[in-house]
Amino acid sequence: MWRSTSLTDGWIRESDWNRRDSMDNRFRQRLFVALKKDPLAVFLLAILAVVIVMSIGGAWFSGYDPLKVDYKQALLPPSGDHWLGTDNYGRDVLSRLMHGGASSLGASVLAVSLIISLGLLIGLAAGYFGGWVDMVLTRLMDVLFSFPQLVLAIALASLLGPGLMSLMIAVAAVAWPSFARIFRSYVLSVRNEGYVLAAKTSGIPAWKIIGTHILGSIAGPILVLVTLDMGNIILSIASMSFLGLGIRPPQPEWGAMLNEGRAYIEEAPWLFLAPGLTIFATVLATNYLGDTLKDALEPRTLHMPRLFERRKKRSGSVEAMGQSGRESAAGDQGPSPLAQGTAQAAESGSRLPAHTKRGASANSGRERSALAKTSGAVPPGGMPFAAGAAGSRGDQAAENRACVLSAEGLCVSARAERGGSRKPILEDIGLQLQRGECLGLVGESGSGKSTLALALMGLLRSPLETTSGTIRLLGADTRLWEWNDWRKARGSRIAYITQDPMDSLNPVLTVGEQLQECLAAHRESGAAANKSEIKAKVLKLLQQTGLAAEVYGQYPHQLSGGMRQRVVIAMAIVNEPQIIIADEPTTALDVSTQARIMELLATLQRERNMSMIFITHDLRLVANIADRICVMKNGRMIEQGDVRSLFTEPREAYTQQLLKAIPSLRIPPHIRQAK
Numbered sequence: 001m002w003r004s005t006s007l008t009d010g011w012i013r014e015s016d017w018n019r020r021d022s023m024d025n026r027f028r029q030r031l032f033v034a035l036k037k038d039p040l041a042v043f044l045l046a047i048l049a050v051v052i053v054m055s056i057g058g059a060w061f062s063g064y065d066p067l068k069v070d071y072k073q074a075l076l077p078p079s080g081d082h083w084l085g086t087d088n089y090g091r092d093v094l095s096r097l098m099h100g101g102a103s104s105l106g107a108s109v110l111a112v113s114l115i116i117s118l119g120l121l122i123g124l125a126a127g128y129f130g131g132w133v134d135m136v137l138t139r140l141m142d143v144l145f146s147f148p149q150l151v152l153a154i155a156l157a158s159l160l161g162p163g164l165m166s167l168m169i170a171v172a173a174v175a176w177p178s179f180a181r182i183f184r185s186y187v188l189s190v191r192n193e194g195y196v197l198a199a200k201t202s203g204i205p206a207w208k209i210i211g212t213h214i215l216g217s218i219a220g221p222i223l224v225l226v227t228l229d230m231g232n233i234i235l236s237i238a239s240m241s242f243l244g245l246g247i248r249p250p251q252p253e254w255g256a257m258l259n260e261g262r263a264y265i266e267e268a269p270w271l272f273l274a275p276g277l278t279i280f281a282t283v284l285a286t287n288y289l290g291d292t293l294k295d296a297l298e299p300r301t302l303h304m305p306r307l308f309e310r311r312k313k314r315s316g317s318v319e320a321m322g323q324s325g326r327e328s329a330a331g332d333q334g335p336s337p338l339a340q341g342t343a344q345a346a347e348s349g350s351r352l353p354a355h356t357k358r359g360a361s362a363n364s365g366r367e368r369s370a371l372a373k374t375s376g377a378v379p380p381g382g383m384p385f386a387a388g389a390a391g392s393r394g395d396q397a398a399e400n401r402a403c404v405l406s407a408e409g410l411c412v413s414a415r416a417e418r419g420g421s422r423k424p425i426l427e428d429i430g431l432q433l434q435r436g437e438c439l440g441l442v443g444e445s446g447s448g449k450s451t452l453a454l455a456l457m458g459l460l461r462s463p464l465e466t467t468s469g470t471i472r473l474l475g476a477d478t479r480l481w482e483w484n485d486w487r488k489a490r491g492s493r494i495a496y497i498t499q500d501p502m503d504s505l506n507p508v509l510t511v512g513e514q515l516q517e518c519l520a521a522h523r524e525s526g527a528a529a530n531k532s533e534i535k536a537k538v539l540k541l542l543q544q545t546g547l548a549a550e551v552y553g554q555y556p557h558q559l560s561g562g563m564r565q566r567v568v569i570a571m572a573i574v575n576e577p578q579i580i581i582a583d584e585p586t587t588a589l590d591v592s593t594q595a596r597i598m599e600l601l602a603t604l605q606r607e608r609n610m611s612m613i614f615i616t617h618d619l620r621l622v623a624n625i626a627d628r629i630c631v632m633k634n635g636r637m638i639e640q641g642d643v644r645s646l647f648t649e650p651r652e653a654y655t656q657q658l659l660k661a662i663p664s665l666r667i668p669p670h671i672r673q674a675k
């Protein structure tokens with residue numbers, strides 16, 4: 001099903017509309033949750049609503065004419081007749097405040113609209129077209145920035161003459177460059193995104209690309225910026241009115257009322273306090289609500305409450321485990337879940353805890369920053385991982401020691417939107433990775449390979465979460481781990497190589513800087529950083545991964561795809577992890593580069609006795625590197641076995657189909673005949 005859209009003049013797939021609707025729903029839901037959790041935000045929202053309603057409906061709500069002079073009523077204090085008292089002309093202050101609100105808020109909204117329109121027009125043009133357009137517009141902004149804004153606004157307002165309109169124009173004329181500069185940088189950050197380039201290559205005109213793709217992507221931040229800056233504009237307009245540059249007396253306006261009340265601050269403080277507190281409350285409310293909106297649009301800032309939630313869960317689960325007697329009481333008192341897990345591994349032998357519904361889901365994902373962290377984190381500081389910790393407790397313990405990573409009954413599902421049902425992604429996954437072993441993970445697209453990899457790295461991100469099952473990393477039960485425990489393990493114990501190297505590489509840092517950062521992240525705390533030693537280590541690593549020394553000072557965009565993938569491999573092994581998860585590391589490469597990268601991975605794995613999970617669609621690739629293969633389909637592990645038996649005697653029909661699907665290298669008969 002398709003729907004037309006007036007913006008693109010094209011057609012949008014029904015599923016895309018649904019996705020857009022679901023994004024809107026998610027935003028509304030997050031906003032609702034943010035408001036529900038924050039009584040102050042609700043209180044300020046209520047205040048703002050009252051101020052707006054009173055300002056708009058001043059003529060209906062107030063029983064007094066805000067302009068009518070009655071000297072007999074002058075400077076009356078607040079009373080039942082005049083709730084906020086009267087001013088020196090005997091005018092009702094509340095009535096003037098309400099009518100003044102219409103002027104102040106109206107002028108602020110119009111000024112913001114003017115500023116945003118100008119800022120958008122100029123910021124979009126400068127950011128999208130670049131070149132001389134950008135240069136001219138940026139220089140113009142620089143010139144305007146070189147004047148003190150308030151002084152320039154006062155000078156402009158004086159030139160234009162008193163009145164609310166000239167005030168608005170003056171405020172807008174000095175405020176737009178700051179907005180234009182921010183909008184320009186938003187545009188710069190999205191203009192080279194794939195979807196914008198795709199639209200350009202489809203021949204869509206620039207104004208349409210700007211109107212749909214670019215503006216659509218930056219609408220959220222713009223909305224936040226507007227809300228956050230509304231308070232500033234209200235203040236600027238009030239300040240200039242206070243200086244006598246705004247609305248002409250006797251018309252009311254908050255800033256002008258402040259000015260009028262200034263002379264009576266001792267004998268009639270309500271004249272000053274009423275507009276002052278109203279401005280204060282309105283500005284505070286718009287600023288605070290801008291922050292709330294930002295939290296709803298950028299879910300990462302919601303991590304705080306989630307972390308608290310998880311902490312609660314954690315203490316609950318530890319207690320529950322203690323009560324049920326499944327785990328030793330020592331687990332409760334141990335300094336770290338890592339240590340607990342290792343102790344459990346050492347002591348319990350095959351005593352794996354029963355599956356629990358308390359899954360430890362971590363909040364992060366595929367985004368670049370999180371992936372960078374898979375190669376760098378806080379020093380493990382003597383984490384007693386399984387190596388050597390199991391001691392000599394017979395064959396069973398030795399067997400456990402050899403298993404560096406395992407999943408038991410692992411289930412992952414996508415949390416439902418309100419009212420919907422959970423979508424299972426992984427079901428009852430069981431796998432074991434032995435020391436020094438390479439385990440191939442194959443399956444069609446969407447079978448859940450990457451989700452499993454992210455779960456094994458503790459990198460599942462909402463809406464995905466572990467619902468049951470256990471992951472043991474080097475003997476440690478990770479169910480109780482928090483973000484920080486995972487952070488310590490990632491990079492130093494288990495590392496991740498992504499399909500697209502640019503997912504892991506920061507485009508503005510050199511290769512050397514990025515490798516040094518990973519290395520420094522796991523340096524023992526307090527250990528002195530010897531720059532030349534670190535550099536030497538990084539250079540050696542570059543050499544080991546087949547890269548020339550000059551790559552050290554180069555940026556990712558200066559490298560070929562194969563070189564970038566080598567850098568990512570170097571980042572993954574820089575802290576000598578025992579386990580590597582390589583998620584289709586060669587898919588984006590040509591065949592010969594692919595072969596060289598495979599050779600590099602195999603060599604590094606062999607030389608360092610690392611364990612590796614190699615994820616791929618390609619059975620031929622996995623046959624060359626893996627010792628064992630797990631086949632996944634629809635989120636389930638349907639077959640496991642050593643390479644030979646899986647290739648020669650596949651049990652499952654699906655595995656047989658996969659093997660049959662391997663393309664033949666034979667030259668097709670019609671080409672042979674042509675020869």
Ligand SMILES: Nc1ncnc2c1ncn2[C@@H]1O[C@H](COP(=O)(O)OP(=O)(O)OP(=O)(O)O)[C@@H](O)[C@H]1O
Pocket residue numbers: 414425443444445446447448449450451452462463464
């Ligand atoms: N954030 C998410 N929210 C909801 N569903 C998701 C999310 N991420 C992945 N999925 C779903 O999980 C399933 C498995 O996806 P996953 O990326 O793990 O597959 P894959 O086997 O790695 O595929 P590919 O080889 O194409 O990368 C898919 O049906 C996908 O739609």
